Each structure stands twice: as C-alpha cells, then as structure tokens.
Amino acid sequence: MSIILLIEQILNGLQFGVMLFLMAAGLTLIFGVMGLINLAHGSLYMIGAFAAAAGAAATGSFVLGLIAALMAAALFGALIELTVIRRLYARDHLDQVLATFALILIFSEATRWVFGSFPLFLDTPDFLSGTVTLPGGILYSKYRLAIILIGLAVAVGLFLLISKTRVGMRIRAGENDREMIGALGVDISVLYTMVFALGAALAGLSGALVGAIQSVEVGMGEPVLILAFVVIVIGGIGSIKGALAGAILVGLTDTLGRTLLPVLFASFMEPSAATSVGSALASMLIYILMAGVLLFKPTGLFGSA
Amino acid sequence: MTMKFTALAAAALAMTFGNAALADAHSGKVKIGLITTLTGGGAALGIDTRDGFMLAIDQAANDAVEVVVEDDQRKPDIAVQVADKMIQSDKVDILTGIVWSNLALAVAPAANAQGKFYVSTNAAPAQLAGKGCNKDYFAVSYQNDNLHEAAGAHAKASGYTNTFILAPNYPAGQDSLTGFKRQYGGALAGELYTKLGQTDYAAEIAQIRASDADSIFFFLPGGMGISFLKQFADSGIDLPVIGPAFSFDQTILPAVGDSALGVHNTSQWNKDIDNAANKAFVEGFEEAYGRLPSLYAAQAYDTANLILSAAAKADIADHDAFRAALKEADFDSVRGKFSFGNNNHPIQDIYVREVIKEGDVYTNKIISTVLTDHQDVYAAECGLSN
Structure with a gap:
C-alpha cells in the first residue's frame, strides 16, 4: 500500500469522523443538558437531507438547500421539543426511548407520505464537484474536503459558544445542576428548546451535507444514529470534546480497518477468503473499539463519573 | 378399422375430460397472497412489485382471481407471520411477491410444505434452484446469479482483462461475485466485500484509484448503489462501469442523475423490448401510476399473467393440473420468449442496457444481447x- 493511498484513506476517515461529529454533538448536548435519550435524532438528520433536496430542487441552489435544511431541522426539533419531548424529562430513560422511537416511525411514514417511497436527487454544487490536487500529488474530492472544513468550523464554533458566551454558561450550568439554574431565575424551558433546536440543526446540516453524496431516502438516519451512539459512548456522554475525539476515532478506525485488514489477511490467506474475513472483521472493529474503551474507562474518554 | 375406432374413442375421451376440466376451471376461485415490502427501507421495490402485479390483474378483469396484499417490512419474521396468516385464515392457494432472498428462503419452502404454490416475482436464491428445488416453487424473474453471469460475459466480450469487483458481504453479494467470475475468466484488479447497508465508499474508491484496473463491476442494490455511483462520479476516475440492472433501475436512476449516464448494465427486460405485451404493460403502467415501470414491476406483471394463464387452463383444486399449467408458461411475457427449465427457473435471453437520458428522464436502452x-x-x- 502506497503512502499516497494511506494519506487519502486518513482524509476519508477524517471526513467520516467529522460527519459523525455533527450528529453526535447534538445527541450528546441533549443528553448532557436535559438527560434525554433522543432516538429521533436520526429523523432530524433525514429531515435535513429531504429539506436540502427539496430546497435545492426548487431554487437550483445548493447553498439555499443547505439553509433550508438547517431551518427545517431546527424548526421540527423545536416543534417536537415543545409538543412531545418536554413531557419526557421527568420520566425514566425507557419511556424516553419508547416515545422517541414512536417519533421515528411517525417521521418516516410522514416523509414517505409527502415525498413518496423513491429516493430523492441531491447533487454536489458545481463549485465543489470534481477533485483537487493536494500537496504530494494526492487527488482528493473537493466536496469531501469542504465537509472536513465545515465540520471543524462547527466544532470550533460550538467550543466558543459553550465556553465564551452567556448561553454557553447556562448550558454548562444546566449540565451540572438543573434545579439550581432554574432556582436562579433562568427560564429553563426556553434554554431546553434552544439546545434541542441547536442539536437538531446540527443533525440536519449533517444530513444535508451527506445527502449530496449518498442517497436521500426514508430511513437513512437510523444507521448513522447507531454510529453516533457509539461515538458518544466512546467519547463520554455529555461531553462535546468527547464527541469530537470519539467521532474522529471511529471515523479513522472504520475507514482504515476496511482498507488495511483485508490487505493484512491477504499476506497469509487466499485473496478471496482474505477479503471476506477482513471485511467481516472490519465491520466489527468500531464495536471492539467501544468495548475496549469501556473496559479501561467505563465513563468514556472524556466522561465524568 | 379397429385402429381408426381406437383413435376416435381416445379423441372422444379426451374431449370429455377436457370439457370437464374447462367447466371446473370456472368453478374454483384462485386466491393469491402477495407479500411484499411496502414500508421501511426498500419499500420502493415492493410498491413497484405490487403495482405491476395489480396492473395485470386489473387488465385481465377476471372475477375468478382474488389477490390479498400485505406488507412484510423487509423482515423475515414478519414475512413468515403474514404467510401463515394468509395460508390459515385467508386460505390462499398461491403465495408470491417477496423481493428479498432471505425472506423468500424463510417463506417459500414452508409454503410448499403446506401444499401451496410459491411463484417468485424476484428473489431466487441458489438454495431453491439446485438440490433444494421444489415442484411447487416457480421463479418467474431469474435465478439470482443470472444477471451477474451476464455482466461477466459482457466484461469478457468487451475485452476487459483486469476488472475490479465489489459487492456487499452477504449471501447474495457473494453469489454475485461468484456469478461474475463464472463467465468472466480474466484477471481481477481487486475483489472487495463492503458492509451491507454501507453508504460511504470513499475508502473503496481510493483503492480502485490506486489499482491498475481497466474496468469496474459492482453489485450494490438500492441506496448503496446510489451512494456509490454519485461518489464514483465525483472522484474523477474515468473507467468503464458494469453492473446488474438493480443499481440502474427506474426506481433509482432519478436519484443518481448524470452520474449513471453511459453505464452498461445487464437485465432480462427493458421497456424498449418490442412486443405487444410489453407495450401494453409500459403504457398501462404509465397511465395507471404516472411513472415509468421498473424491472420489479415487469417481473410482477409477468408473474400475474403466468398465474392467470394457468387459472384459465386448470382448476386450482386439481393441484397437479394447475402445476402443469404453470410450468407450460403459456402467457405473453413482456420479455418476449419465456420458458421454464427443469428446476422451474426461467430459460431466457439477457441483454446489456445503457443508461441514457430521454428528454428529462433517465432510463435504459438495450444495446446488445449478451446471453x-x-x-x-x-x-x-x-x-x-421437464
């Protein structure tokens, strides 16, 4: 395996990780502040992708589609927080899982009702299609490079929001002591709706960005949701820093495992069997990683006990 | 004189029995249970299956045939439950409609064991075609390997000698690559199994770029194919791509867009096959549902017409006669000629199609017959x- 291929695969892993971070950040924020397990987060990802596809088809502009995705996801996020989620904070996790699972079914069938069962079309914008030559002669997709940059920008933005602003201070306070912040006169319900809408918008952004290079279809959110849960468990539930580290770790492990393991097995096995065993093991790798992390750090890499 | 008399008697006897059978055919009502995926992932395929099937039933306007439709949610356990319910409380005679091989494997042998026919509109795994074949199990679509074998034959005929092949790591994916290699015979630039349901192919595309492949064969049905094609087109790799029809079907092409243009894919049907049955099907489907039919719809349409042809010939109460009538395959297939082999799987021509744009619509046209x-x-x- 050449160095160029290895660097390209590391970039691919990074891009996958950054995409997972956008999903996991919202999930971990909502869990950290409200103590809520939100299975419907994958539906918000799907809503983002569908809104982007519909917006781009109507206006012809990818950027407007992206804005539509952010707005639609935030709007639906706020809407379900006000109508359903709000009633769940005081309940135990099992009730939350049940109710948000019902939301998945409702959103999936409603989307099918509005858009039909057939996948929608969403393409990368012209100014980001094709490849760019990186130093060292590496050909890399412009669009994937843009995803990496957008993801890192969001990570920095979130960090600044949480550590430097008044809203961020309240979010941190909310994580530490929910009752006390309410007693101090902060309108906790407005804060909750805002945090939920922010998490939803991030999921929508992720869905819209990924929708352009994948298929925009009903049920696209659930596989990503599972990975996002793996990420926040590895990173430590409630920690944004942990979500970033966990996402990059999962992205790199998955991508490099998929390429390197079959090559490794091929060195002492017949090629056909090596690909089959190698890829089977590669698909387990992130779960092995999760088990390994939990063995040594039961609360995750950046989790607090 | 004696000879002549015997012949006459035999003819008279045949007439009598023939008439009796004809009379019975109108007394027994054929009840069909259509189990397919109508919600969740892959529902587009099930909906096309149902719509194609019901189009043939509606066109025939035959009161002696009744269809019950139910959703399997693409889950084997649900499919088994629905099948049991259809056999026990709806009292169906024939089951059909399952899209996925793992579901068909869970339902078809059990239905056969209870004395019911299973006529497949799509799934036709190897397990049910060889030693596990059953006289009451018919596959109208193909045997699962067929389109992949055709892709291998096409790669060979096109003079490719170093193809990069990939498929998802599950039974149908492994059958796919085996089927391709069976007819291809050349060297492989690489052989990859991806995760089932995988949507990001950056790692695989990087490996294709780094290899010295002269062509690519892939089998990635549904959303996986959409993702792969879009990402491949974006990678700037300029190599010919071959695949079975599944990734270039009418249900998928609108979502892929320009990325699929010019790709060669193998299929036993296309909307431009020139015969009266196909014309009636394509026009009827567009009129009834306002979209172009897919391969799944075409296969379901053929399945319904096969069952209708058997119902016109034999009484469903006479199980053996009905089976014989099914095996005759005496119906006008949208594919043109069609017959069953000894294992109740089709013997048919397979074509190479190219993805084209007709006005604003992405679709396929046949460019050659490969097998x-x-x-x-x-x-x-x-x-x-036989």
Whole structure:
C-alpha cells in the first residue's frame, strides 16, 4: 500500500469522523443538558437531507438547500421539543426511548407520505464537484474536503459558544445542576428548546451535507444514529470534546480497518477468503473499539463519573 | 378399422375430460397472497412489485382471481407471520411477491410444505434452484446469479482483462461475485466485500484509484448503489462501469442523475423490448401510476399473467393440473420468449442496457444481447424433470 493511498484513506476517515461529529454533538448536548435519550435524532438528520433536496430542487441552489435544511431541522426539533419531548424529562430513560422511537416511525411514514417511497436527487454544487490536487500529488474530492472544513468550523464554533458566551454558561450550568439554574431565575424551558433546536440543526446540516453524496431516502438516519451512539459512548456522554475525539476515532478506525485488514489477511490467506474475513472483521472493529474503551474507562474518554 | 375406432374413442375421451376440466376451471376461485415490502427501507421495490402485479390483474378483469396484499417490512419474521396468516385464515392457494432472498428462503419452502404454490416475482436464491428445488416453487424473474453471469460475459466480450469487483458481504453479494467470475475468466484488479447497508465508499474508491484496473463491476442494490455511483462520479476516475440492472433501475436512476449516464448494465427486460405485451404493460403502467415501470414491476406483471394463464387452463383444486399449467408458461411475457427449465427457473435471453437520458428522464436502452437462452448452473443439481 502506497503512502499516497494511506494519506487519502486518513482524509476519508477524517471526513467520516467529522460527519459523525455533527450528529453526535447534538445527541450528546441533549443528553448532557436535559438527560434525554433522543432516538429521533436520526429523523432530524433525514429531515435535513429531504429539506436540502427539496430546497435545492426548487431554487437550483445548493447553498439555499443547505439553509433550508438547517431551518427545517431546527424548526421540527423545536416543534417536537415543545409538543412531545418536554413531557419526557421527568420520566425514566425507557419511556424516553419508547416515545422517541414512536417519533421515528411517525417521521418516516410522514416523509414517505409527502415525498413518496423513491429516493430523492441531491447533487454536489458545481463549485465543489470534481477533485483537487493536494500537496504530494494526492487527488482528493473537493466536496469531501469542504465537509472536513465545515465540520471543524462547527466544532470550533460550538467550543466558543459553550465556553465564551452567556448561553454557553447556562448550558454548562444546566449540565451540572438543573434545579439550581432554574432556582436562579433562568427560564429553563426556553434554554431546553434552544439546545434541542441547536442539536437538531446540527443533525440536519449533517444530513444535508451527506445527502449530496449518498442517497436521500426514508430511513437513512437510523444507521448513522447507531454510529453516533457509539461515538458518544466512546467519547463520554455529555461531553462535546468527547464527541469530537470519539467521532474522529471511529471515523479513522472504520475507514482504515476496511482498507488495511483485508490487505493484512491477504499476506497469509487466499485473496478471496482474505477479503471476506477482513471485511467481516472490519465491520466489527468500531464495536471492539467501544468495548475496549469501556473496559479501561467505563465513563468514556472524556466522561465524568 | 379397429385402429381408426381406437383413435376416435381416445379423441372422444379426451374431449370429455377436457370439457370437464374447462367447466371446473370456472368453478374454483384462485386466491393469491402477495407479500411484499411496502414500508421501511426498500419499500420502493415492493410498491413497484405490487403495482405491476395489480396492473395485470386489473387488465385481465377476471372475477375468478382474488389477490390479498400485505406488507412484510423487509423482515423475515414478519414475512413468515403474514404467510401463515394468509395460508390459515385467508386460505390462499398461491403465495408470491417477496423481493428479498432471505425472506423468500424463510417463506417459500414452508409454503410448499403446506401444499401451496410459491411463484417468485424476484428473489431466487441458489438454495431453491439446485438440490433444494421444489415442484411447487416457480421463479418467474431469474435465478439470482443470472444477471451477474451476464455482466461477466459482457466484461469478457468487451475485452476487459483486469476488472475490479465489489459487492456487499452477504449471501447474495457473494453469489454475485461468484456469478461474475463464472463467465468472466480474466484477471481481477481487486475483489472487495463492503458492509451491507454501507453508504460511504470513499475508502473503496481510493483503492480502485490506486489499482491498475481497466474496468469496474459492482453489485450494490438500492441506496448503496446510489451512494456509490454519485461518489464514483465525483472522484474523477474515468473507467468503464458494469453492473446488474438493480443499481440502474427506474426506481433509482432519478436519484443518481448524470452520474449513471453511459453505464452498461445487464437485465432480462427493458421497456424498449418490442412486443405487444410489453407495450401494453409500459403504457398501462404509465397511465395507471404516472411513472415509468421498473424491472420489479415487469417481473410482477409477468408473474400475474403466468398465474392467470394457468387459472384459465386448470382448476386450482386439481393441484397437479394447475402445476402443469404453470410450468407450460403459456402467457405473453413482456420479455418476449419465456420458458421454464427443469428446476422451474426461467430459460431466457439477457441483454446489456445503457443508461441514457430521454428528454428529462433517465432510463435504459438495450444495446446488445449478451446471453441467449440462458439457464442457471444449479438446474443440473435439481431432481425435477421437464
């Protein structure tokens, strides 16, 4: 395996990780502040992708589609927080899982009702299609490079929001002591709706960005949701820093495992069997990683006990 | 004189029995249970299956045939439950409609064991074509390997000598690559199994770029194919791509867009096959549903017409006669010629299609016939005879 291929695969892993971070950040924020397990987060990802596809088809502009995705996801996020989620904070996790699972079914069938069962079309914008030559002669997709940059920008933005602003201070306070912040006169319900809408918008952004290079279809959110849960468990539930580290770790492990393991097995096995065993093991790798992390750090890499 | 008399008697006897059978055919009502995926992932395929099937039933306007439709949610356990319910409380005679091989494997043998026919509109795994074949199990679509074998034959005929092949890591994916290699015979630039349901192919595309492949064969049905094609087109790699029809079907092409243009894919049907049955099907489908039919719809339409043809010939109460009528395949297939081999799987021509743009619509056109009167390799292992 050449160095160029290895660097390209590391970039691919990074891009996958950054995409997972956008999903996991919202999930971990909502869990950290409200103590809520939100299975419907994958539906918000799907809503983002569908809104982007519909917006781009109507206006012809990818950027407007992206804005539509952010707005639609935030709007639906706020809407379900006000109508359903709000009633769940005081309940135990099992009730939350049940109710948000019902939301998945409702959103999936409603989307099918509005858009039909057939996948929608969403393409990368012209100014980001094709490849760019990186130093060292590496050909890399412009669009994937843009995803990496957008993801890192969001990570920095979130960090600044949480550590430097008044809203961020309240979010941190909310994580530490929910009752006390309410007693101090902060309108906790407005804060909750805002945090939920922010998490939803991030999921929508992720869905819209990924929708352009994948298929925009009903049920696209659930596989990503599972990975996002793996990420926040590895990173430590409630920690944004942990979500970033966990996402990059999962992205790199998955991508490099998929390429390197079959090559490794091929060195002492017949090629056909090596690909089959190698890829089977590669698909387990992130779960092995999760088990390994939990063995040594039961609360995750950046989790607090 | 004696000879002549015997012949006459035989003819009279045949007439009598023939008339009796004809009379019975109108007394027994055929009840069909259509189990397919109508919600969740892959619902587009099930909806096309149902719509194609019901189009043929509606066109025939035959009161002696009744269809019950239910959703399997693409889950084997649900499919088994629905099948049990259809057999026990709806009292269906024939089951059909399952899209996915793992679901068909869970339902078809059990239905056969209870004395019901299973006529497949799509799934036709190797397990049910060879040693596990059953006289009451018919596949109208193909045997699963067929389109992949055709892709291999096309790669060979196109002079490719170093193809990069990839498929998802599950039974149908492994069958796909085996089927391709069976007819291809050249060297492989690489062989990859991806995760089932994988949507990001950056790692695989990087490996294709780094290899010295002269062509690519892939089998990635549904959303996986959409993702792969879009990402491949974006990678700037300029190599010819071949695949089975599944990734270039009418249900998928609108979502892929320009990325699929010019790709060669193999299929036993296309909307431009020139015969009256196909014309009635394509026009009827567009009129009824306002979209172009897919391969799944075409296969379901053929399945319904096969069952209708058997119902016109034999009484469903006479199980053996009905089976014989099914096996005759005396219906106008949208594919043109169609017959069953000894294992109740089709013997048919397979074509190479190219993805084109007709006005604003992405669709396929046939460019050549790659395999003529093709039969699957498992037929030899099946104990049934013609």
